[in-house]
Amino acid sequence: MDILSYLLPLFDLEVLWVIALGTLxxxxxxALPGLxxxxxxxxxxxxxxxxxxxxxxxxxxxxxxxGIYGGCISAILLRTPGTPSSAATVLDGYPMALKGEAGRALxxxxxxxxxxxxxxxxxxxxxxxxxxxxxxxxxxAEYFALALFGLTIIASLSGDIxxxxxxxxxxxxxxxxxxxxxxxxxxxxxxxxxxxxxxxxTPALIGLxxxxxxxxxxxxxxxxxKVTLKVAGRWPTRAxxxxxxxxLIRGSIIGTIIGIIPGTGSGTASWIAYNEAKRSSKTPEKxxxxxxxxxxxTESANNxxxxxxxIPLLALGIPGDVVTAVLMGGLMIQGLAPGPMLYVTNPxxxxxxxxxxFIATIFMFIFGMALIPVFSRILMIPKHILAVTIVVxxxxxxxxxxxxxxxxxxxxxxGVLGWGMQKFGFSQPALCIALILGPMMEANLRRGLxxxxxxxxxxxxxxxxxxxxxxxxxxxxxxxxxxxxxxxNQPQLK
Amino acid sequence: MKIxxxxxxxxxxxxxxxxxxxxxxxxxxxxxPYSAGGGTDLSVRLLAxxxxxxxxxxxxxxxxxxxxxxxxxxxxxxxxxxxxxxLGTGAQGPISLLPHMGGTDYQLDxxxxxxxxxxxxxxxxxxxxxxxxxxxxxxxxxxDTPVQVGNSGAGGASHISAEAFAKxxxxxxxxVPYPGAADARTACIGxxxxxxxxxxxxxxxxxxxxxxxxxxxxxxxxxxxxxxxPTAVEKGVDFTWSSWKGIIAPQGLPEDVQATLQQxxxxxxxxxxxxxxxxxxxxxxxxxxxxxxxxxAEADSEIARQTIDDLGLTGMNN
Numbered sequence: 085m086d087i088l089s090y091l092l093p094l095f096d097l098e099v100l101w102v103i104a105l106g107t108l109x110x111x112x113x114x115a116l117p118g119l120x121x122x123x124x125x126x127x128x129x130x131x132x133x134x135x136x137x138x139x140x141x142x143x144x145x146x147x148x149x150x151g152i153y154g155g156c157i158s159a160i161l162l163r164t165p166g167t168p169s170s171a172a173t174v175l176d177g178y179p180m181a182l183k184g185e186a187g188r189a190l191x192x193x194x195x196x197x198x199x200x201x202x203x204x205x206x207x208x209x210x211x212x213x214x215x216x217x218x219x220x221x222x223x224x225a226e227y228f229a230l231a232l233f234g235l236t237i238i239a240s241l242s243g244d245i246x247x248x249x250x251x252x253x254x255x256x257x258x259x260x261x262x263x264x265x266x267x268x269x270x271x272x273x274x275x276x277x278x279x280x281x282x283x284x285x286t287p288a289l290i291g292l293x294x295x296x297x298x299x300x301x302x303x304x305x306x307x308x309x310k311v312t313l314k315v316a317g318r319w320p321t322r323a324x325x326x327x328x329x330x331x332l333i334r335g336s337i338i339g340t341i342i343g344i345i346p347g348t349g350s351g352t353a354s355w356i357a358y359n360e361a362k363r364s365s366k367t368p369e370k371x372x373x374x375x376x377x378x379x380x381x382t383e384s385a386n387n388x389x390x391x392x393x394x395i396p397l398l399a400l401g402i403p404g405d406v407v408t409a410v411l412m413g414g415l416m417i418q419g420l421a422p423g424p425m426l427y428v429t430n431p432x433x434x435x436x437x438x439x440x441x442f443i444a445t446i447f448m449f450i451f452g453m454a455l456i457p458v459f460s461r462i463l464m465i466p467k468h469i470l471a472v473t474i475v476v477x478x479x480x481x482x483x484x485x486x487x488x489x490x491x492x493x494x495x496x497x498x499g500v501l502g503w504g505m506q507k508f509g510f511s512q513p514a515l516c517i518a519l520i521l522g523p524m525m526e527a528n529l530r531r532g533l534x535x536x537x538x539x540x541x542x543x544x545x546x547x548x549x550x551x552x553x554x555x556x557x558x559x560x561x562x563x564x565x566x567x568x569x570x571x572x573n574q575p576q577l578k
Numbered sequence: 579m580k581i582x583x584x585x586x587x588x589x590x591x592x593x594x595x596x597x598x599x600x601x602x603x604x605x606x607x608x609x610x611p612y613s614a615g616g617g618t619d620l621s622v623r624l625l626a627x628x629x630x631x632x633x634x635x636x637x638x639x640x641x642x643x644x645x646x647x648x649x650x651x652x653x654x655x656x657x658x659x660x661x662x663x664x665l666g667t668g669a670q671g672p673i674s675l676l677p678h679m680g681g682t683d684y685q686l687d688x689x690x691x692x693x694x695x696x697x698x699x700x701x702x703x704x705x706x707x708x709x710x711x712x713x714x715x716x717x718x719x720x721x722d723t724p725v726q727v728g729n730s731g732a733g734g735a736s737h738i739s740a741e742a743f744a745k746x747x748x749x750x751x752x753x754v755p756y757p758g759a760a761d762a763r764t765a766c767i768g769x770x771x772x773x774x775x776x777x778x779x780x781x782x783x784x785x786x787x788x789x790x791x792x793x794x795x796x797x798x799x800x801x802x803x804x805x806x807x808p809t810a811v812e813k814g815v816d817f818t819w820s821s822w823k824g825i826i827a828p829q830g831l832p833e834d835v836q837a838t839l840q841q842x843x844x845x846x847x848x849x850x851x852x853x854x855x856x857x858x859x860x861x862x863x864x865x866x867x868x869x870x871x872x873x874x875a876e877a878d879s880e881i882a883r884q885t886i887d888d889l890g891l892t893g894m895n896n
Binding site: 221269400418421 | 620681782
């Protein structure tokens, strides 16, 4: 009865309208490269000052959910991840669009995002207090092991393992630029004060994937003019859904787990989910060629993170990722202190947020599906015009994040780098993963060594650490074994 | 003769009011040197909203320019055109701490101070499973065993304040840096560090839930939010510290602009709606004019200079 009375205000027309508006706004923000969900939520917090807590917070949650989802639209259509969380979606989404299956790819991504989102919302509403405790057990050693596990994905993502490892190491090197995480000292800034934070991540990503693709397209301009203008429906086939079942389940679970762990976000979750889907697939070779289960994995995972990151926030007062950290500010402005007491003092707000995540996810599904034909029209734009437009967006997007001119050089530099890597068969995803996880690995390794006075043994104890280290070993050696086996088998086939 | 004088006087007063009425004729930008959504960002947004109510014709835009621990956005504000249309958020770290470590393209004496509007009070808290529960047991423990104190970034306010306290109180600490206050807080509640320096807002809910134990307050007198927690001063350790933020500008603002701004800010800070929102956010509002603001920044800069020198971090980024 209580719960019902707390949920009732959500079905007020005005509240629904605000959640819908937030979700749609988030969707557009997410689709525009350089504008991230974090930014959307932060910029719109002042709008919520005058609103009832449940209404204001759910508008922000709508922006969050819509924003993480929206990233897939430009990732699929333009090879430009709208937000870092959709970088992995590029791998199978863009090849599908090239094959004239943009509609089906967007449909799959929308369905996957919805399933991941709803799964995590159910977990949030039922198990939040129990699961939140897990988040507290992550210390330096656990984070280090998680990052190491994430990095081993590189081995299975790259066709050529040596080139993949080189790409990954390059990414780790690049991630070392900027402030040292432990001493605060500046490294490799070449005396440029605008470079004090190192390479900004989103401009790097925009250059790496989007600008490099423009370069590649320009090279081909005039050579192959065969452009696929077909968008082909919006619903995935029954076979797609069957093939993707495992990827959807794994993606939702992985996204939820990673979401609960503070300090990790949807970027990490989508890469790990992608790798797990590929590793457990019977047809791993199809991943990266425009295979719907690849999309299903990344998109279910990154949207599961949204609701999951609210779990430690609501249960413990600990934000699960950057966006929820901003949301915490939104809660506090309403005079609500997130934490265990919130369940006691403001159950209406907690239940209202649970309900809001469901409603926002449903709105996301409706808007996503309805707008597929509109978005897909982007592909109808002649290639040379599209290329110019993308370049303009790359510049605006990169500059608008920090208003730091150095970010423009970063974007262009990574554009050239990405183009070269593509040309010579080096893995851009491997570089991207290293950029996300390298800093996490370094900071936690050094923090752990500092705390234990250089006792490496601390990194080899504890159940969570051991599980991740085991997974890392598995993920590193299985692809190597598979490759060796394939090489052994090859001569017999001839 | 009389008429000309009267005319001249009228004209002069007309011109003067015209000049005053002219500012602001364009939107005023306030640069926040951190990402959108943090405590400083949110309070500047609240202030901007209040300012539009107390500065006639003003439109105030908040612009985030994060990076370099706040030095990038602070530099942009200091080096902007001194016309009153580009202002900055003057926070303690970028103004009083970072220049000692080097790597900034400005110094404290290049800052144009307009008005200080908020302070972040600081509480040292014990974390989950900490081997001390109050000031006395903390001091006794820390005399022999180094306490692992988490901070929100090497060289930042919470790092410097913990180290400076340890020196004054003659206790041992080991600073453990995290990327931000939220990360340090998570580690604290999870029991991965022994203690941290937190703001009352960061510590209140967690203390009530038993996830943290307030040890002492870094103020002269006890504070309302933690009435049972002693100050270091009353326990005989002469140490106070708070972090703060205000509005800064490039040096050389036109005098009338500086006066108009300062007056409007004074009114904006007393705005009831603003005070209520800041209170909910856990922010401590206090107004200091440009002189008081400068004096505070200089005093903290001197404490920081010594601490940073003791830590061997002086000029490390030059």
